[in-house]
Amino acid sequence: MVVSGTRERLQMAAMVASVGAVSGNEVTVFLSMNALQYFVKASSRDAPAEGTFGAKMQGENIPPFKTLFKQAVELGDAKVYPCSMAMDVLGLEREALEPYLGEPRGLTKFLADASGAQIWTF
Amino acid sequence: MAQKTIIDARGSFCPGPLMELIAGIKMAQVGDELEVLSSDKGSANDIPEWIKKVGHEMLETREEAGVWHITVRKAK
Numbered sequence: 030m031v032v033s034g035t036r037e038r039l040q041m042a043a044m045v046a047s048v049g050a051v052s053g054n055e056v057t058v059f060l061s062m063n064a065l066q067y068f069v070k071a072s073s074r075d076a077p078a079e080g081t082f083g084a085k086m087q088g089e090n091i092p093p094f095k096t097l098f099k100q101a102v103e104l105g106d107a108k109v110y111p112c113s114m115a116m117d118v119l120g121l122e123r124e125a126l127e128p129y130l131g132e133p134r135g136l137t138k139f140l141a142d143a144s145g146a147q148i149w150t151f
Numbered sequence: 152m153a154q155k156t157i158i159d160a161r162g163s164f165c166p167g168p169l170m171e172l173i174a175g176i177k178m179a180q181v182g183d184e185l186e187v188l189s190s191d192k193g194s195a196n197d198i199p200e201w202i203k204k205v206g207h208e209m210l211e212t213r214e215e216a217g218v219w220h221i222t223v224r225k226a227k
Contacts, residue, residue, distance in 0.1 A: 048166050051173050052204055092167040100170050104177065 030139075030150045034063025035079035036086060036094075042151035043097035050105025055146075058098065059139045060130075061112035064151075065119065067095065068111065068127050095127070102129045110134040155184040160194070161218060168194040169201055172223070176207070179225045184210065186222045195219035 031042045042058070050056040060068060067074055076094070078084045101107035111126055113133040123133060158175050160168035168189040175185050189195060195212060198221050202209045208224040 044166055047170060048201075051170070052201060089164060090162045090167070091164045092170065097166070097170070100174070104170065104173050 030059045030061070030148060031064040032062035033079075033151055034066065034076055036076040036083040037079050038151045039064060039067065039076050039094040040086065040091070040097075042149075043094035043101070045149065045151075046107055046109075047097040047101040047105065050101040050107035052105075056101060056105065056107035057139070057143065057146075058101070058107060058109040059112060059134065059136075060109065061115045065111055065115040065121075068098075068130060069121065069125055070127055099127070099129050110139065112136065112139075153182040153184060154179070155186065158185060158187045161188050161190045163189070164191050165193040165197060167191070169198055172198060172221075173201075176223075176225050181225050181227060183225050184222060185225070186220055189219045189221065190217060192219070195221060198223070 031039065033039065046056050046058050066072070067076060078086070098109055102109055108131050109129065110131045111133050113135045116133055156175055156179065158171050160171045168187050168191055172185060172187045179185060187198060199209050199212060202223050207226045210222040210224055212219060212221050
């Protein structure tokens with residue numbers, strides 16, 4: 030579950046999702062709140078740093094979090110779902126979002142599918 | 152005939168080198184060798200772990216002038 034819009038948290042979420050997915054784990058990502066805005070198609074919006082680590086990340090050759098989420102899907106068969114509530118609030122249609130995202134999903138469906146699994150929130 | 156592919160991931164931080172290797176493995180044939188060049192020490196430790204977990208073959212890890220050369224064989 031990814032809700033933060035800060036660089037460090039998005040990066041950590043993307044790392045866990047991508048490495049987890051390519052290591053044989055079933056990974057489902059639910060994007061909501063401040064996280065969703067970055068997944069608007071071709072958005073080049075830069076996530077602000079939360080602390081000194083995030084500031085240090087700027088200019089380093091660190092794989093961008095969006096690339097890692099895409100690789101989680103393409104190389105590890107992860108599923109990345111936009112939250113339908115967040116889409117309503119932002120006034121976004123499915124077509125406005127990156128094509129590697131799955132169909133919008135509500136919290137009830139996400140929680141039902143995640144029943145019995147580990148849920149990590151970033 | 153088995154091929155050997157060099158994946159130059161120098162300068163990229165974790166998990167960049169691992170993801171580049173995995174993309175390379177997807178494209179490779181069973182039996183092919185892939186050598187990742189990485190300047191990230193974390194990746195030098197992490198890549199062999201990943202290889203062990205998913206069941207490919209680790210051939211060699213060596214460091215040369217601050218660059219790790221990690222050679223693996225696609226096993227399946």
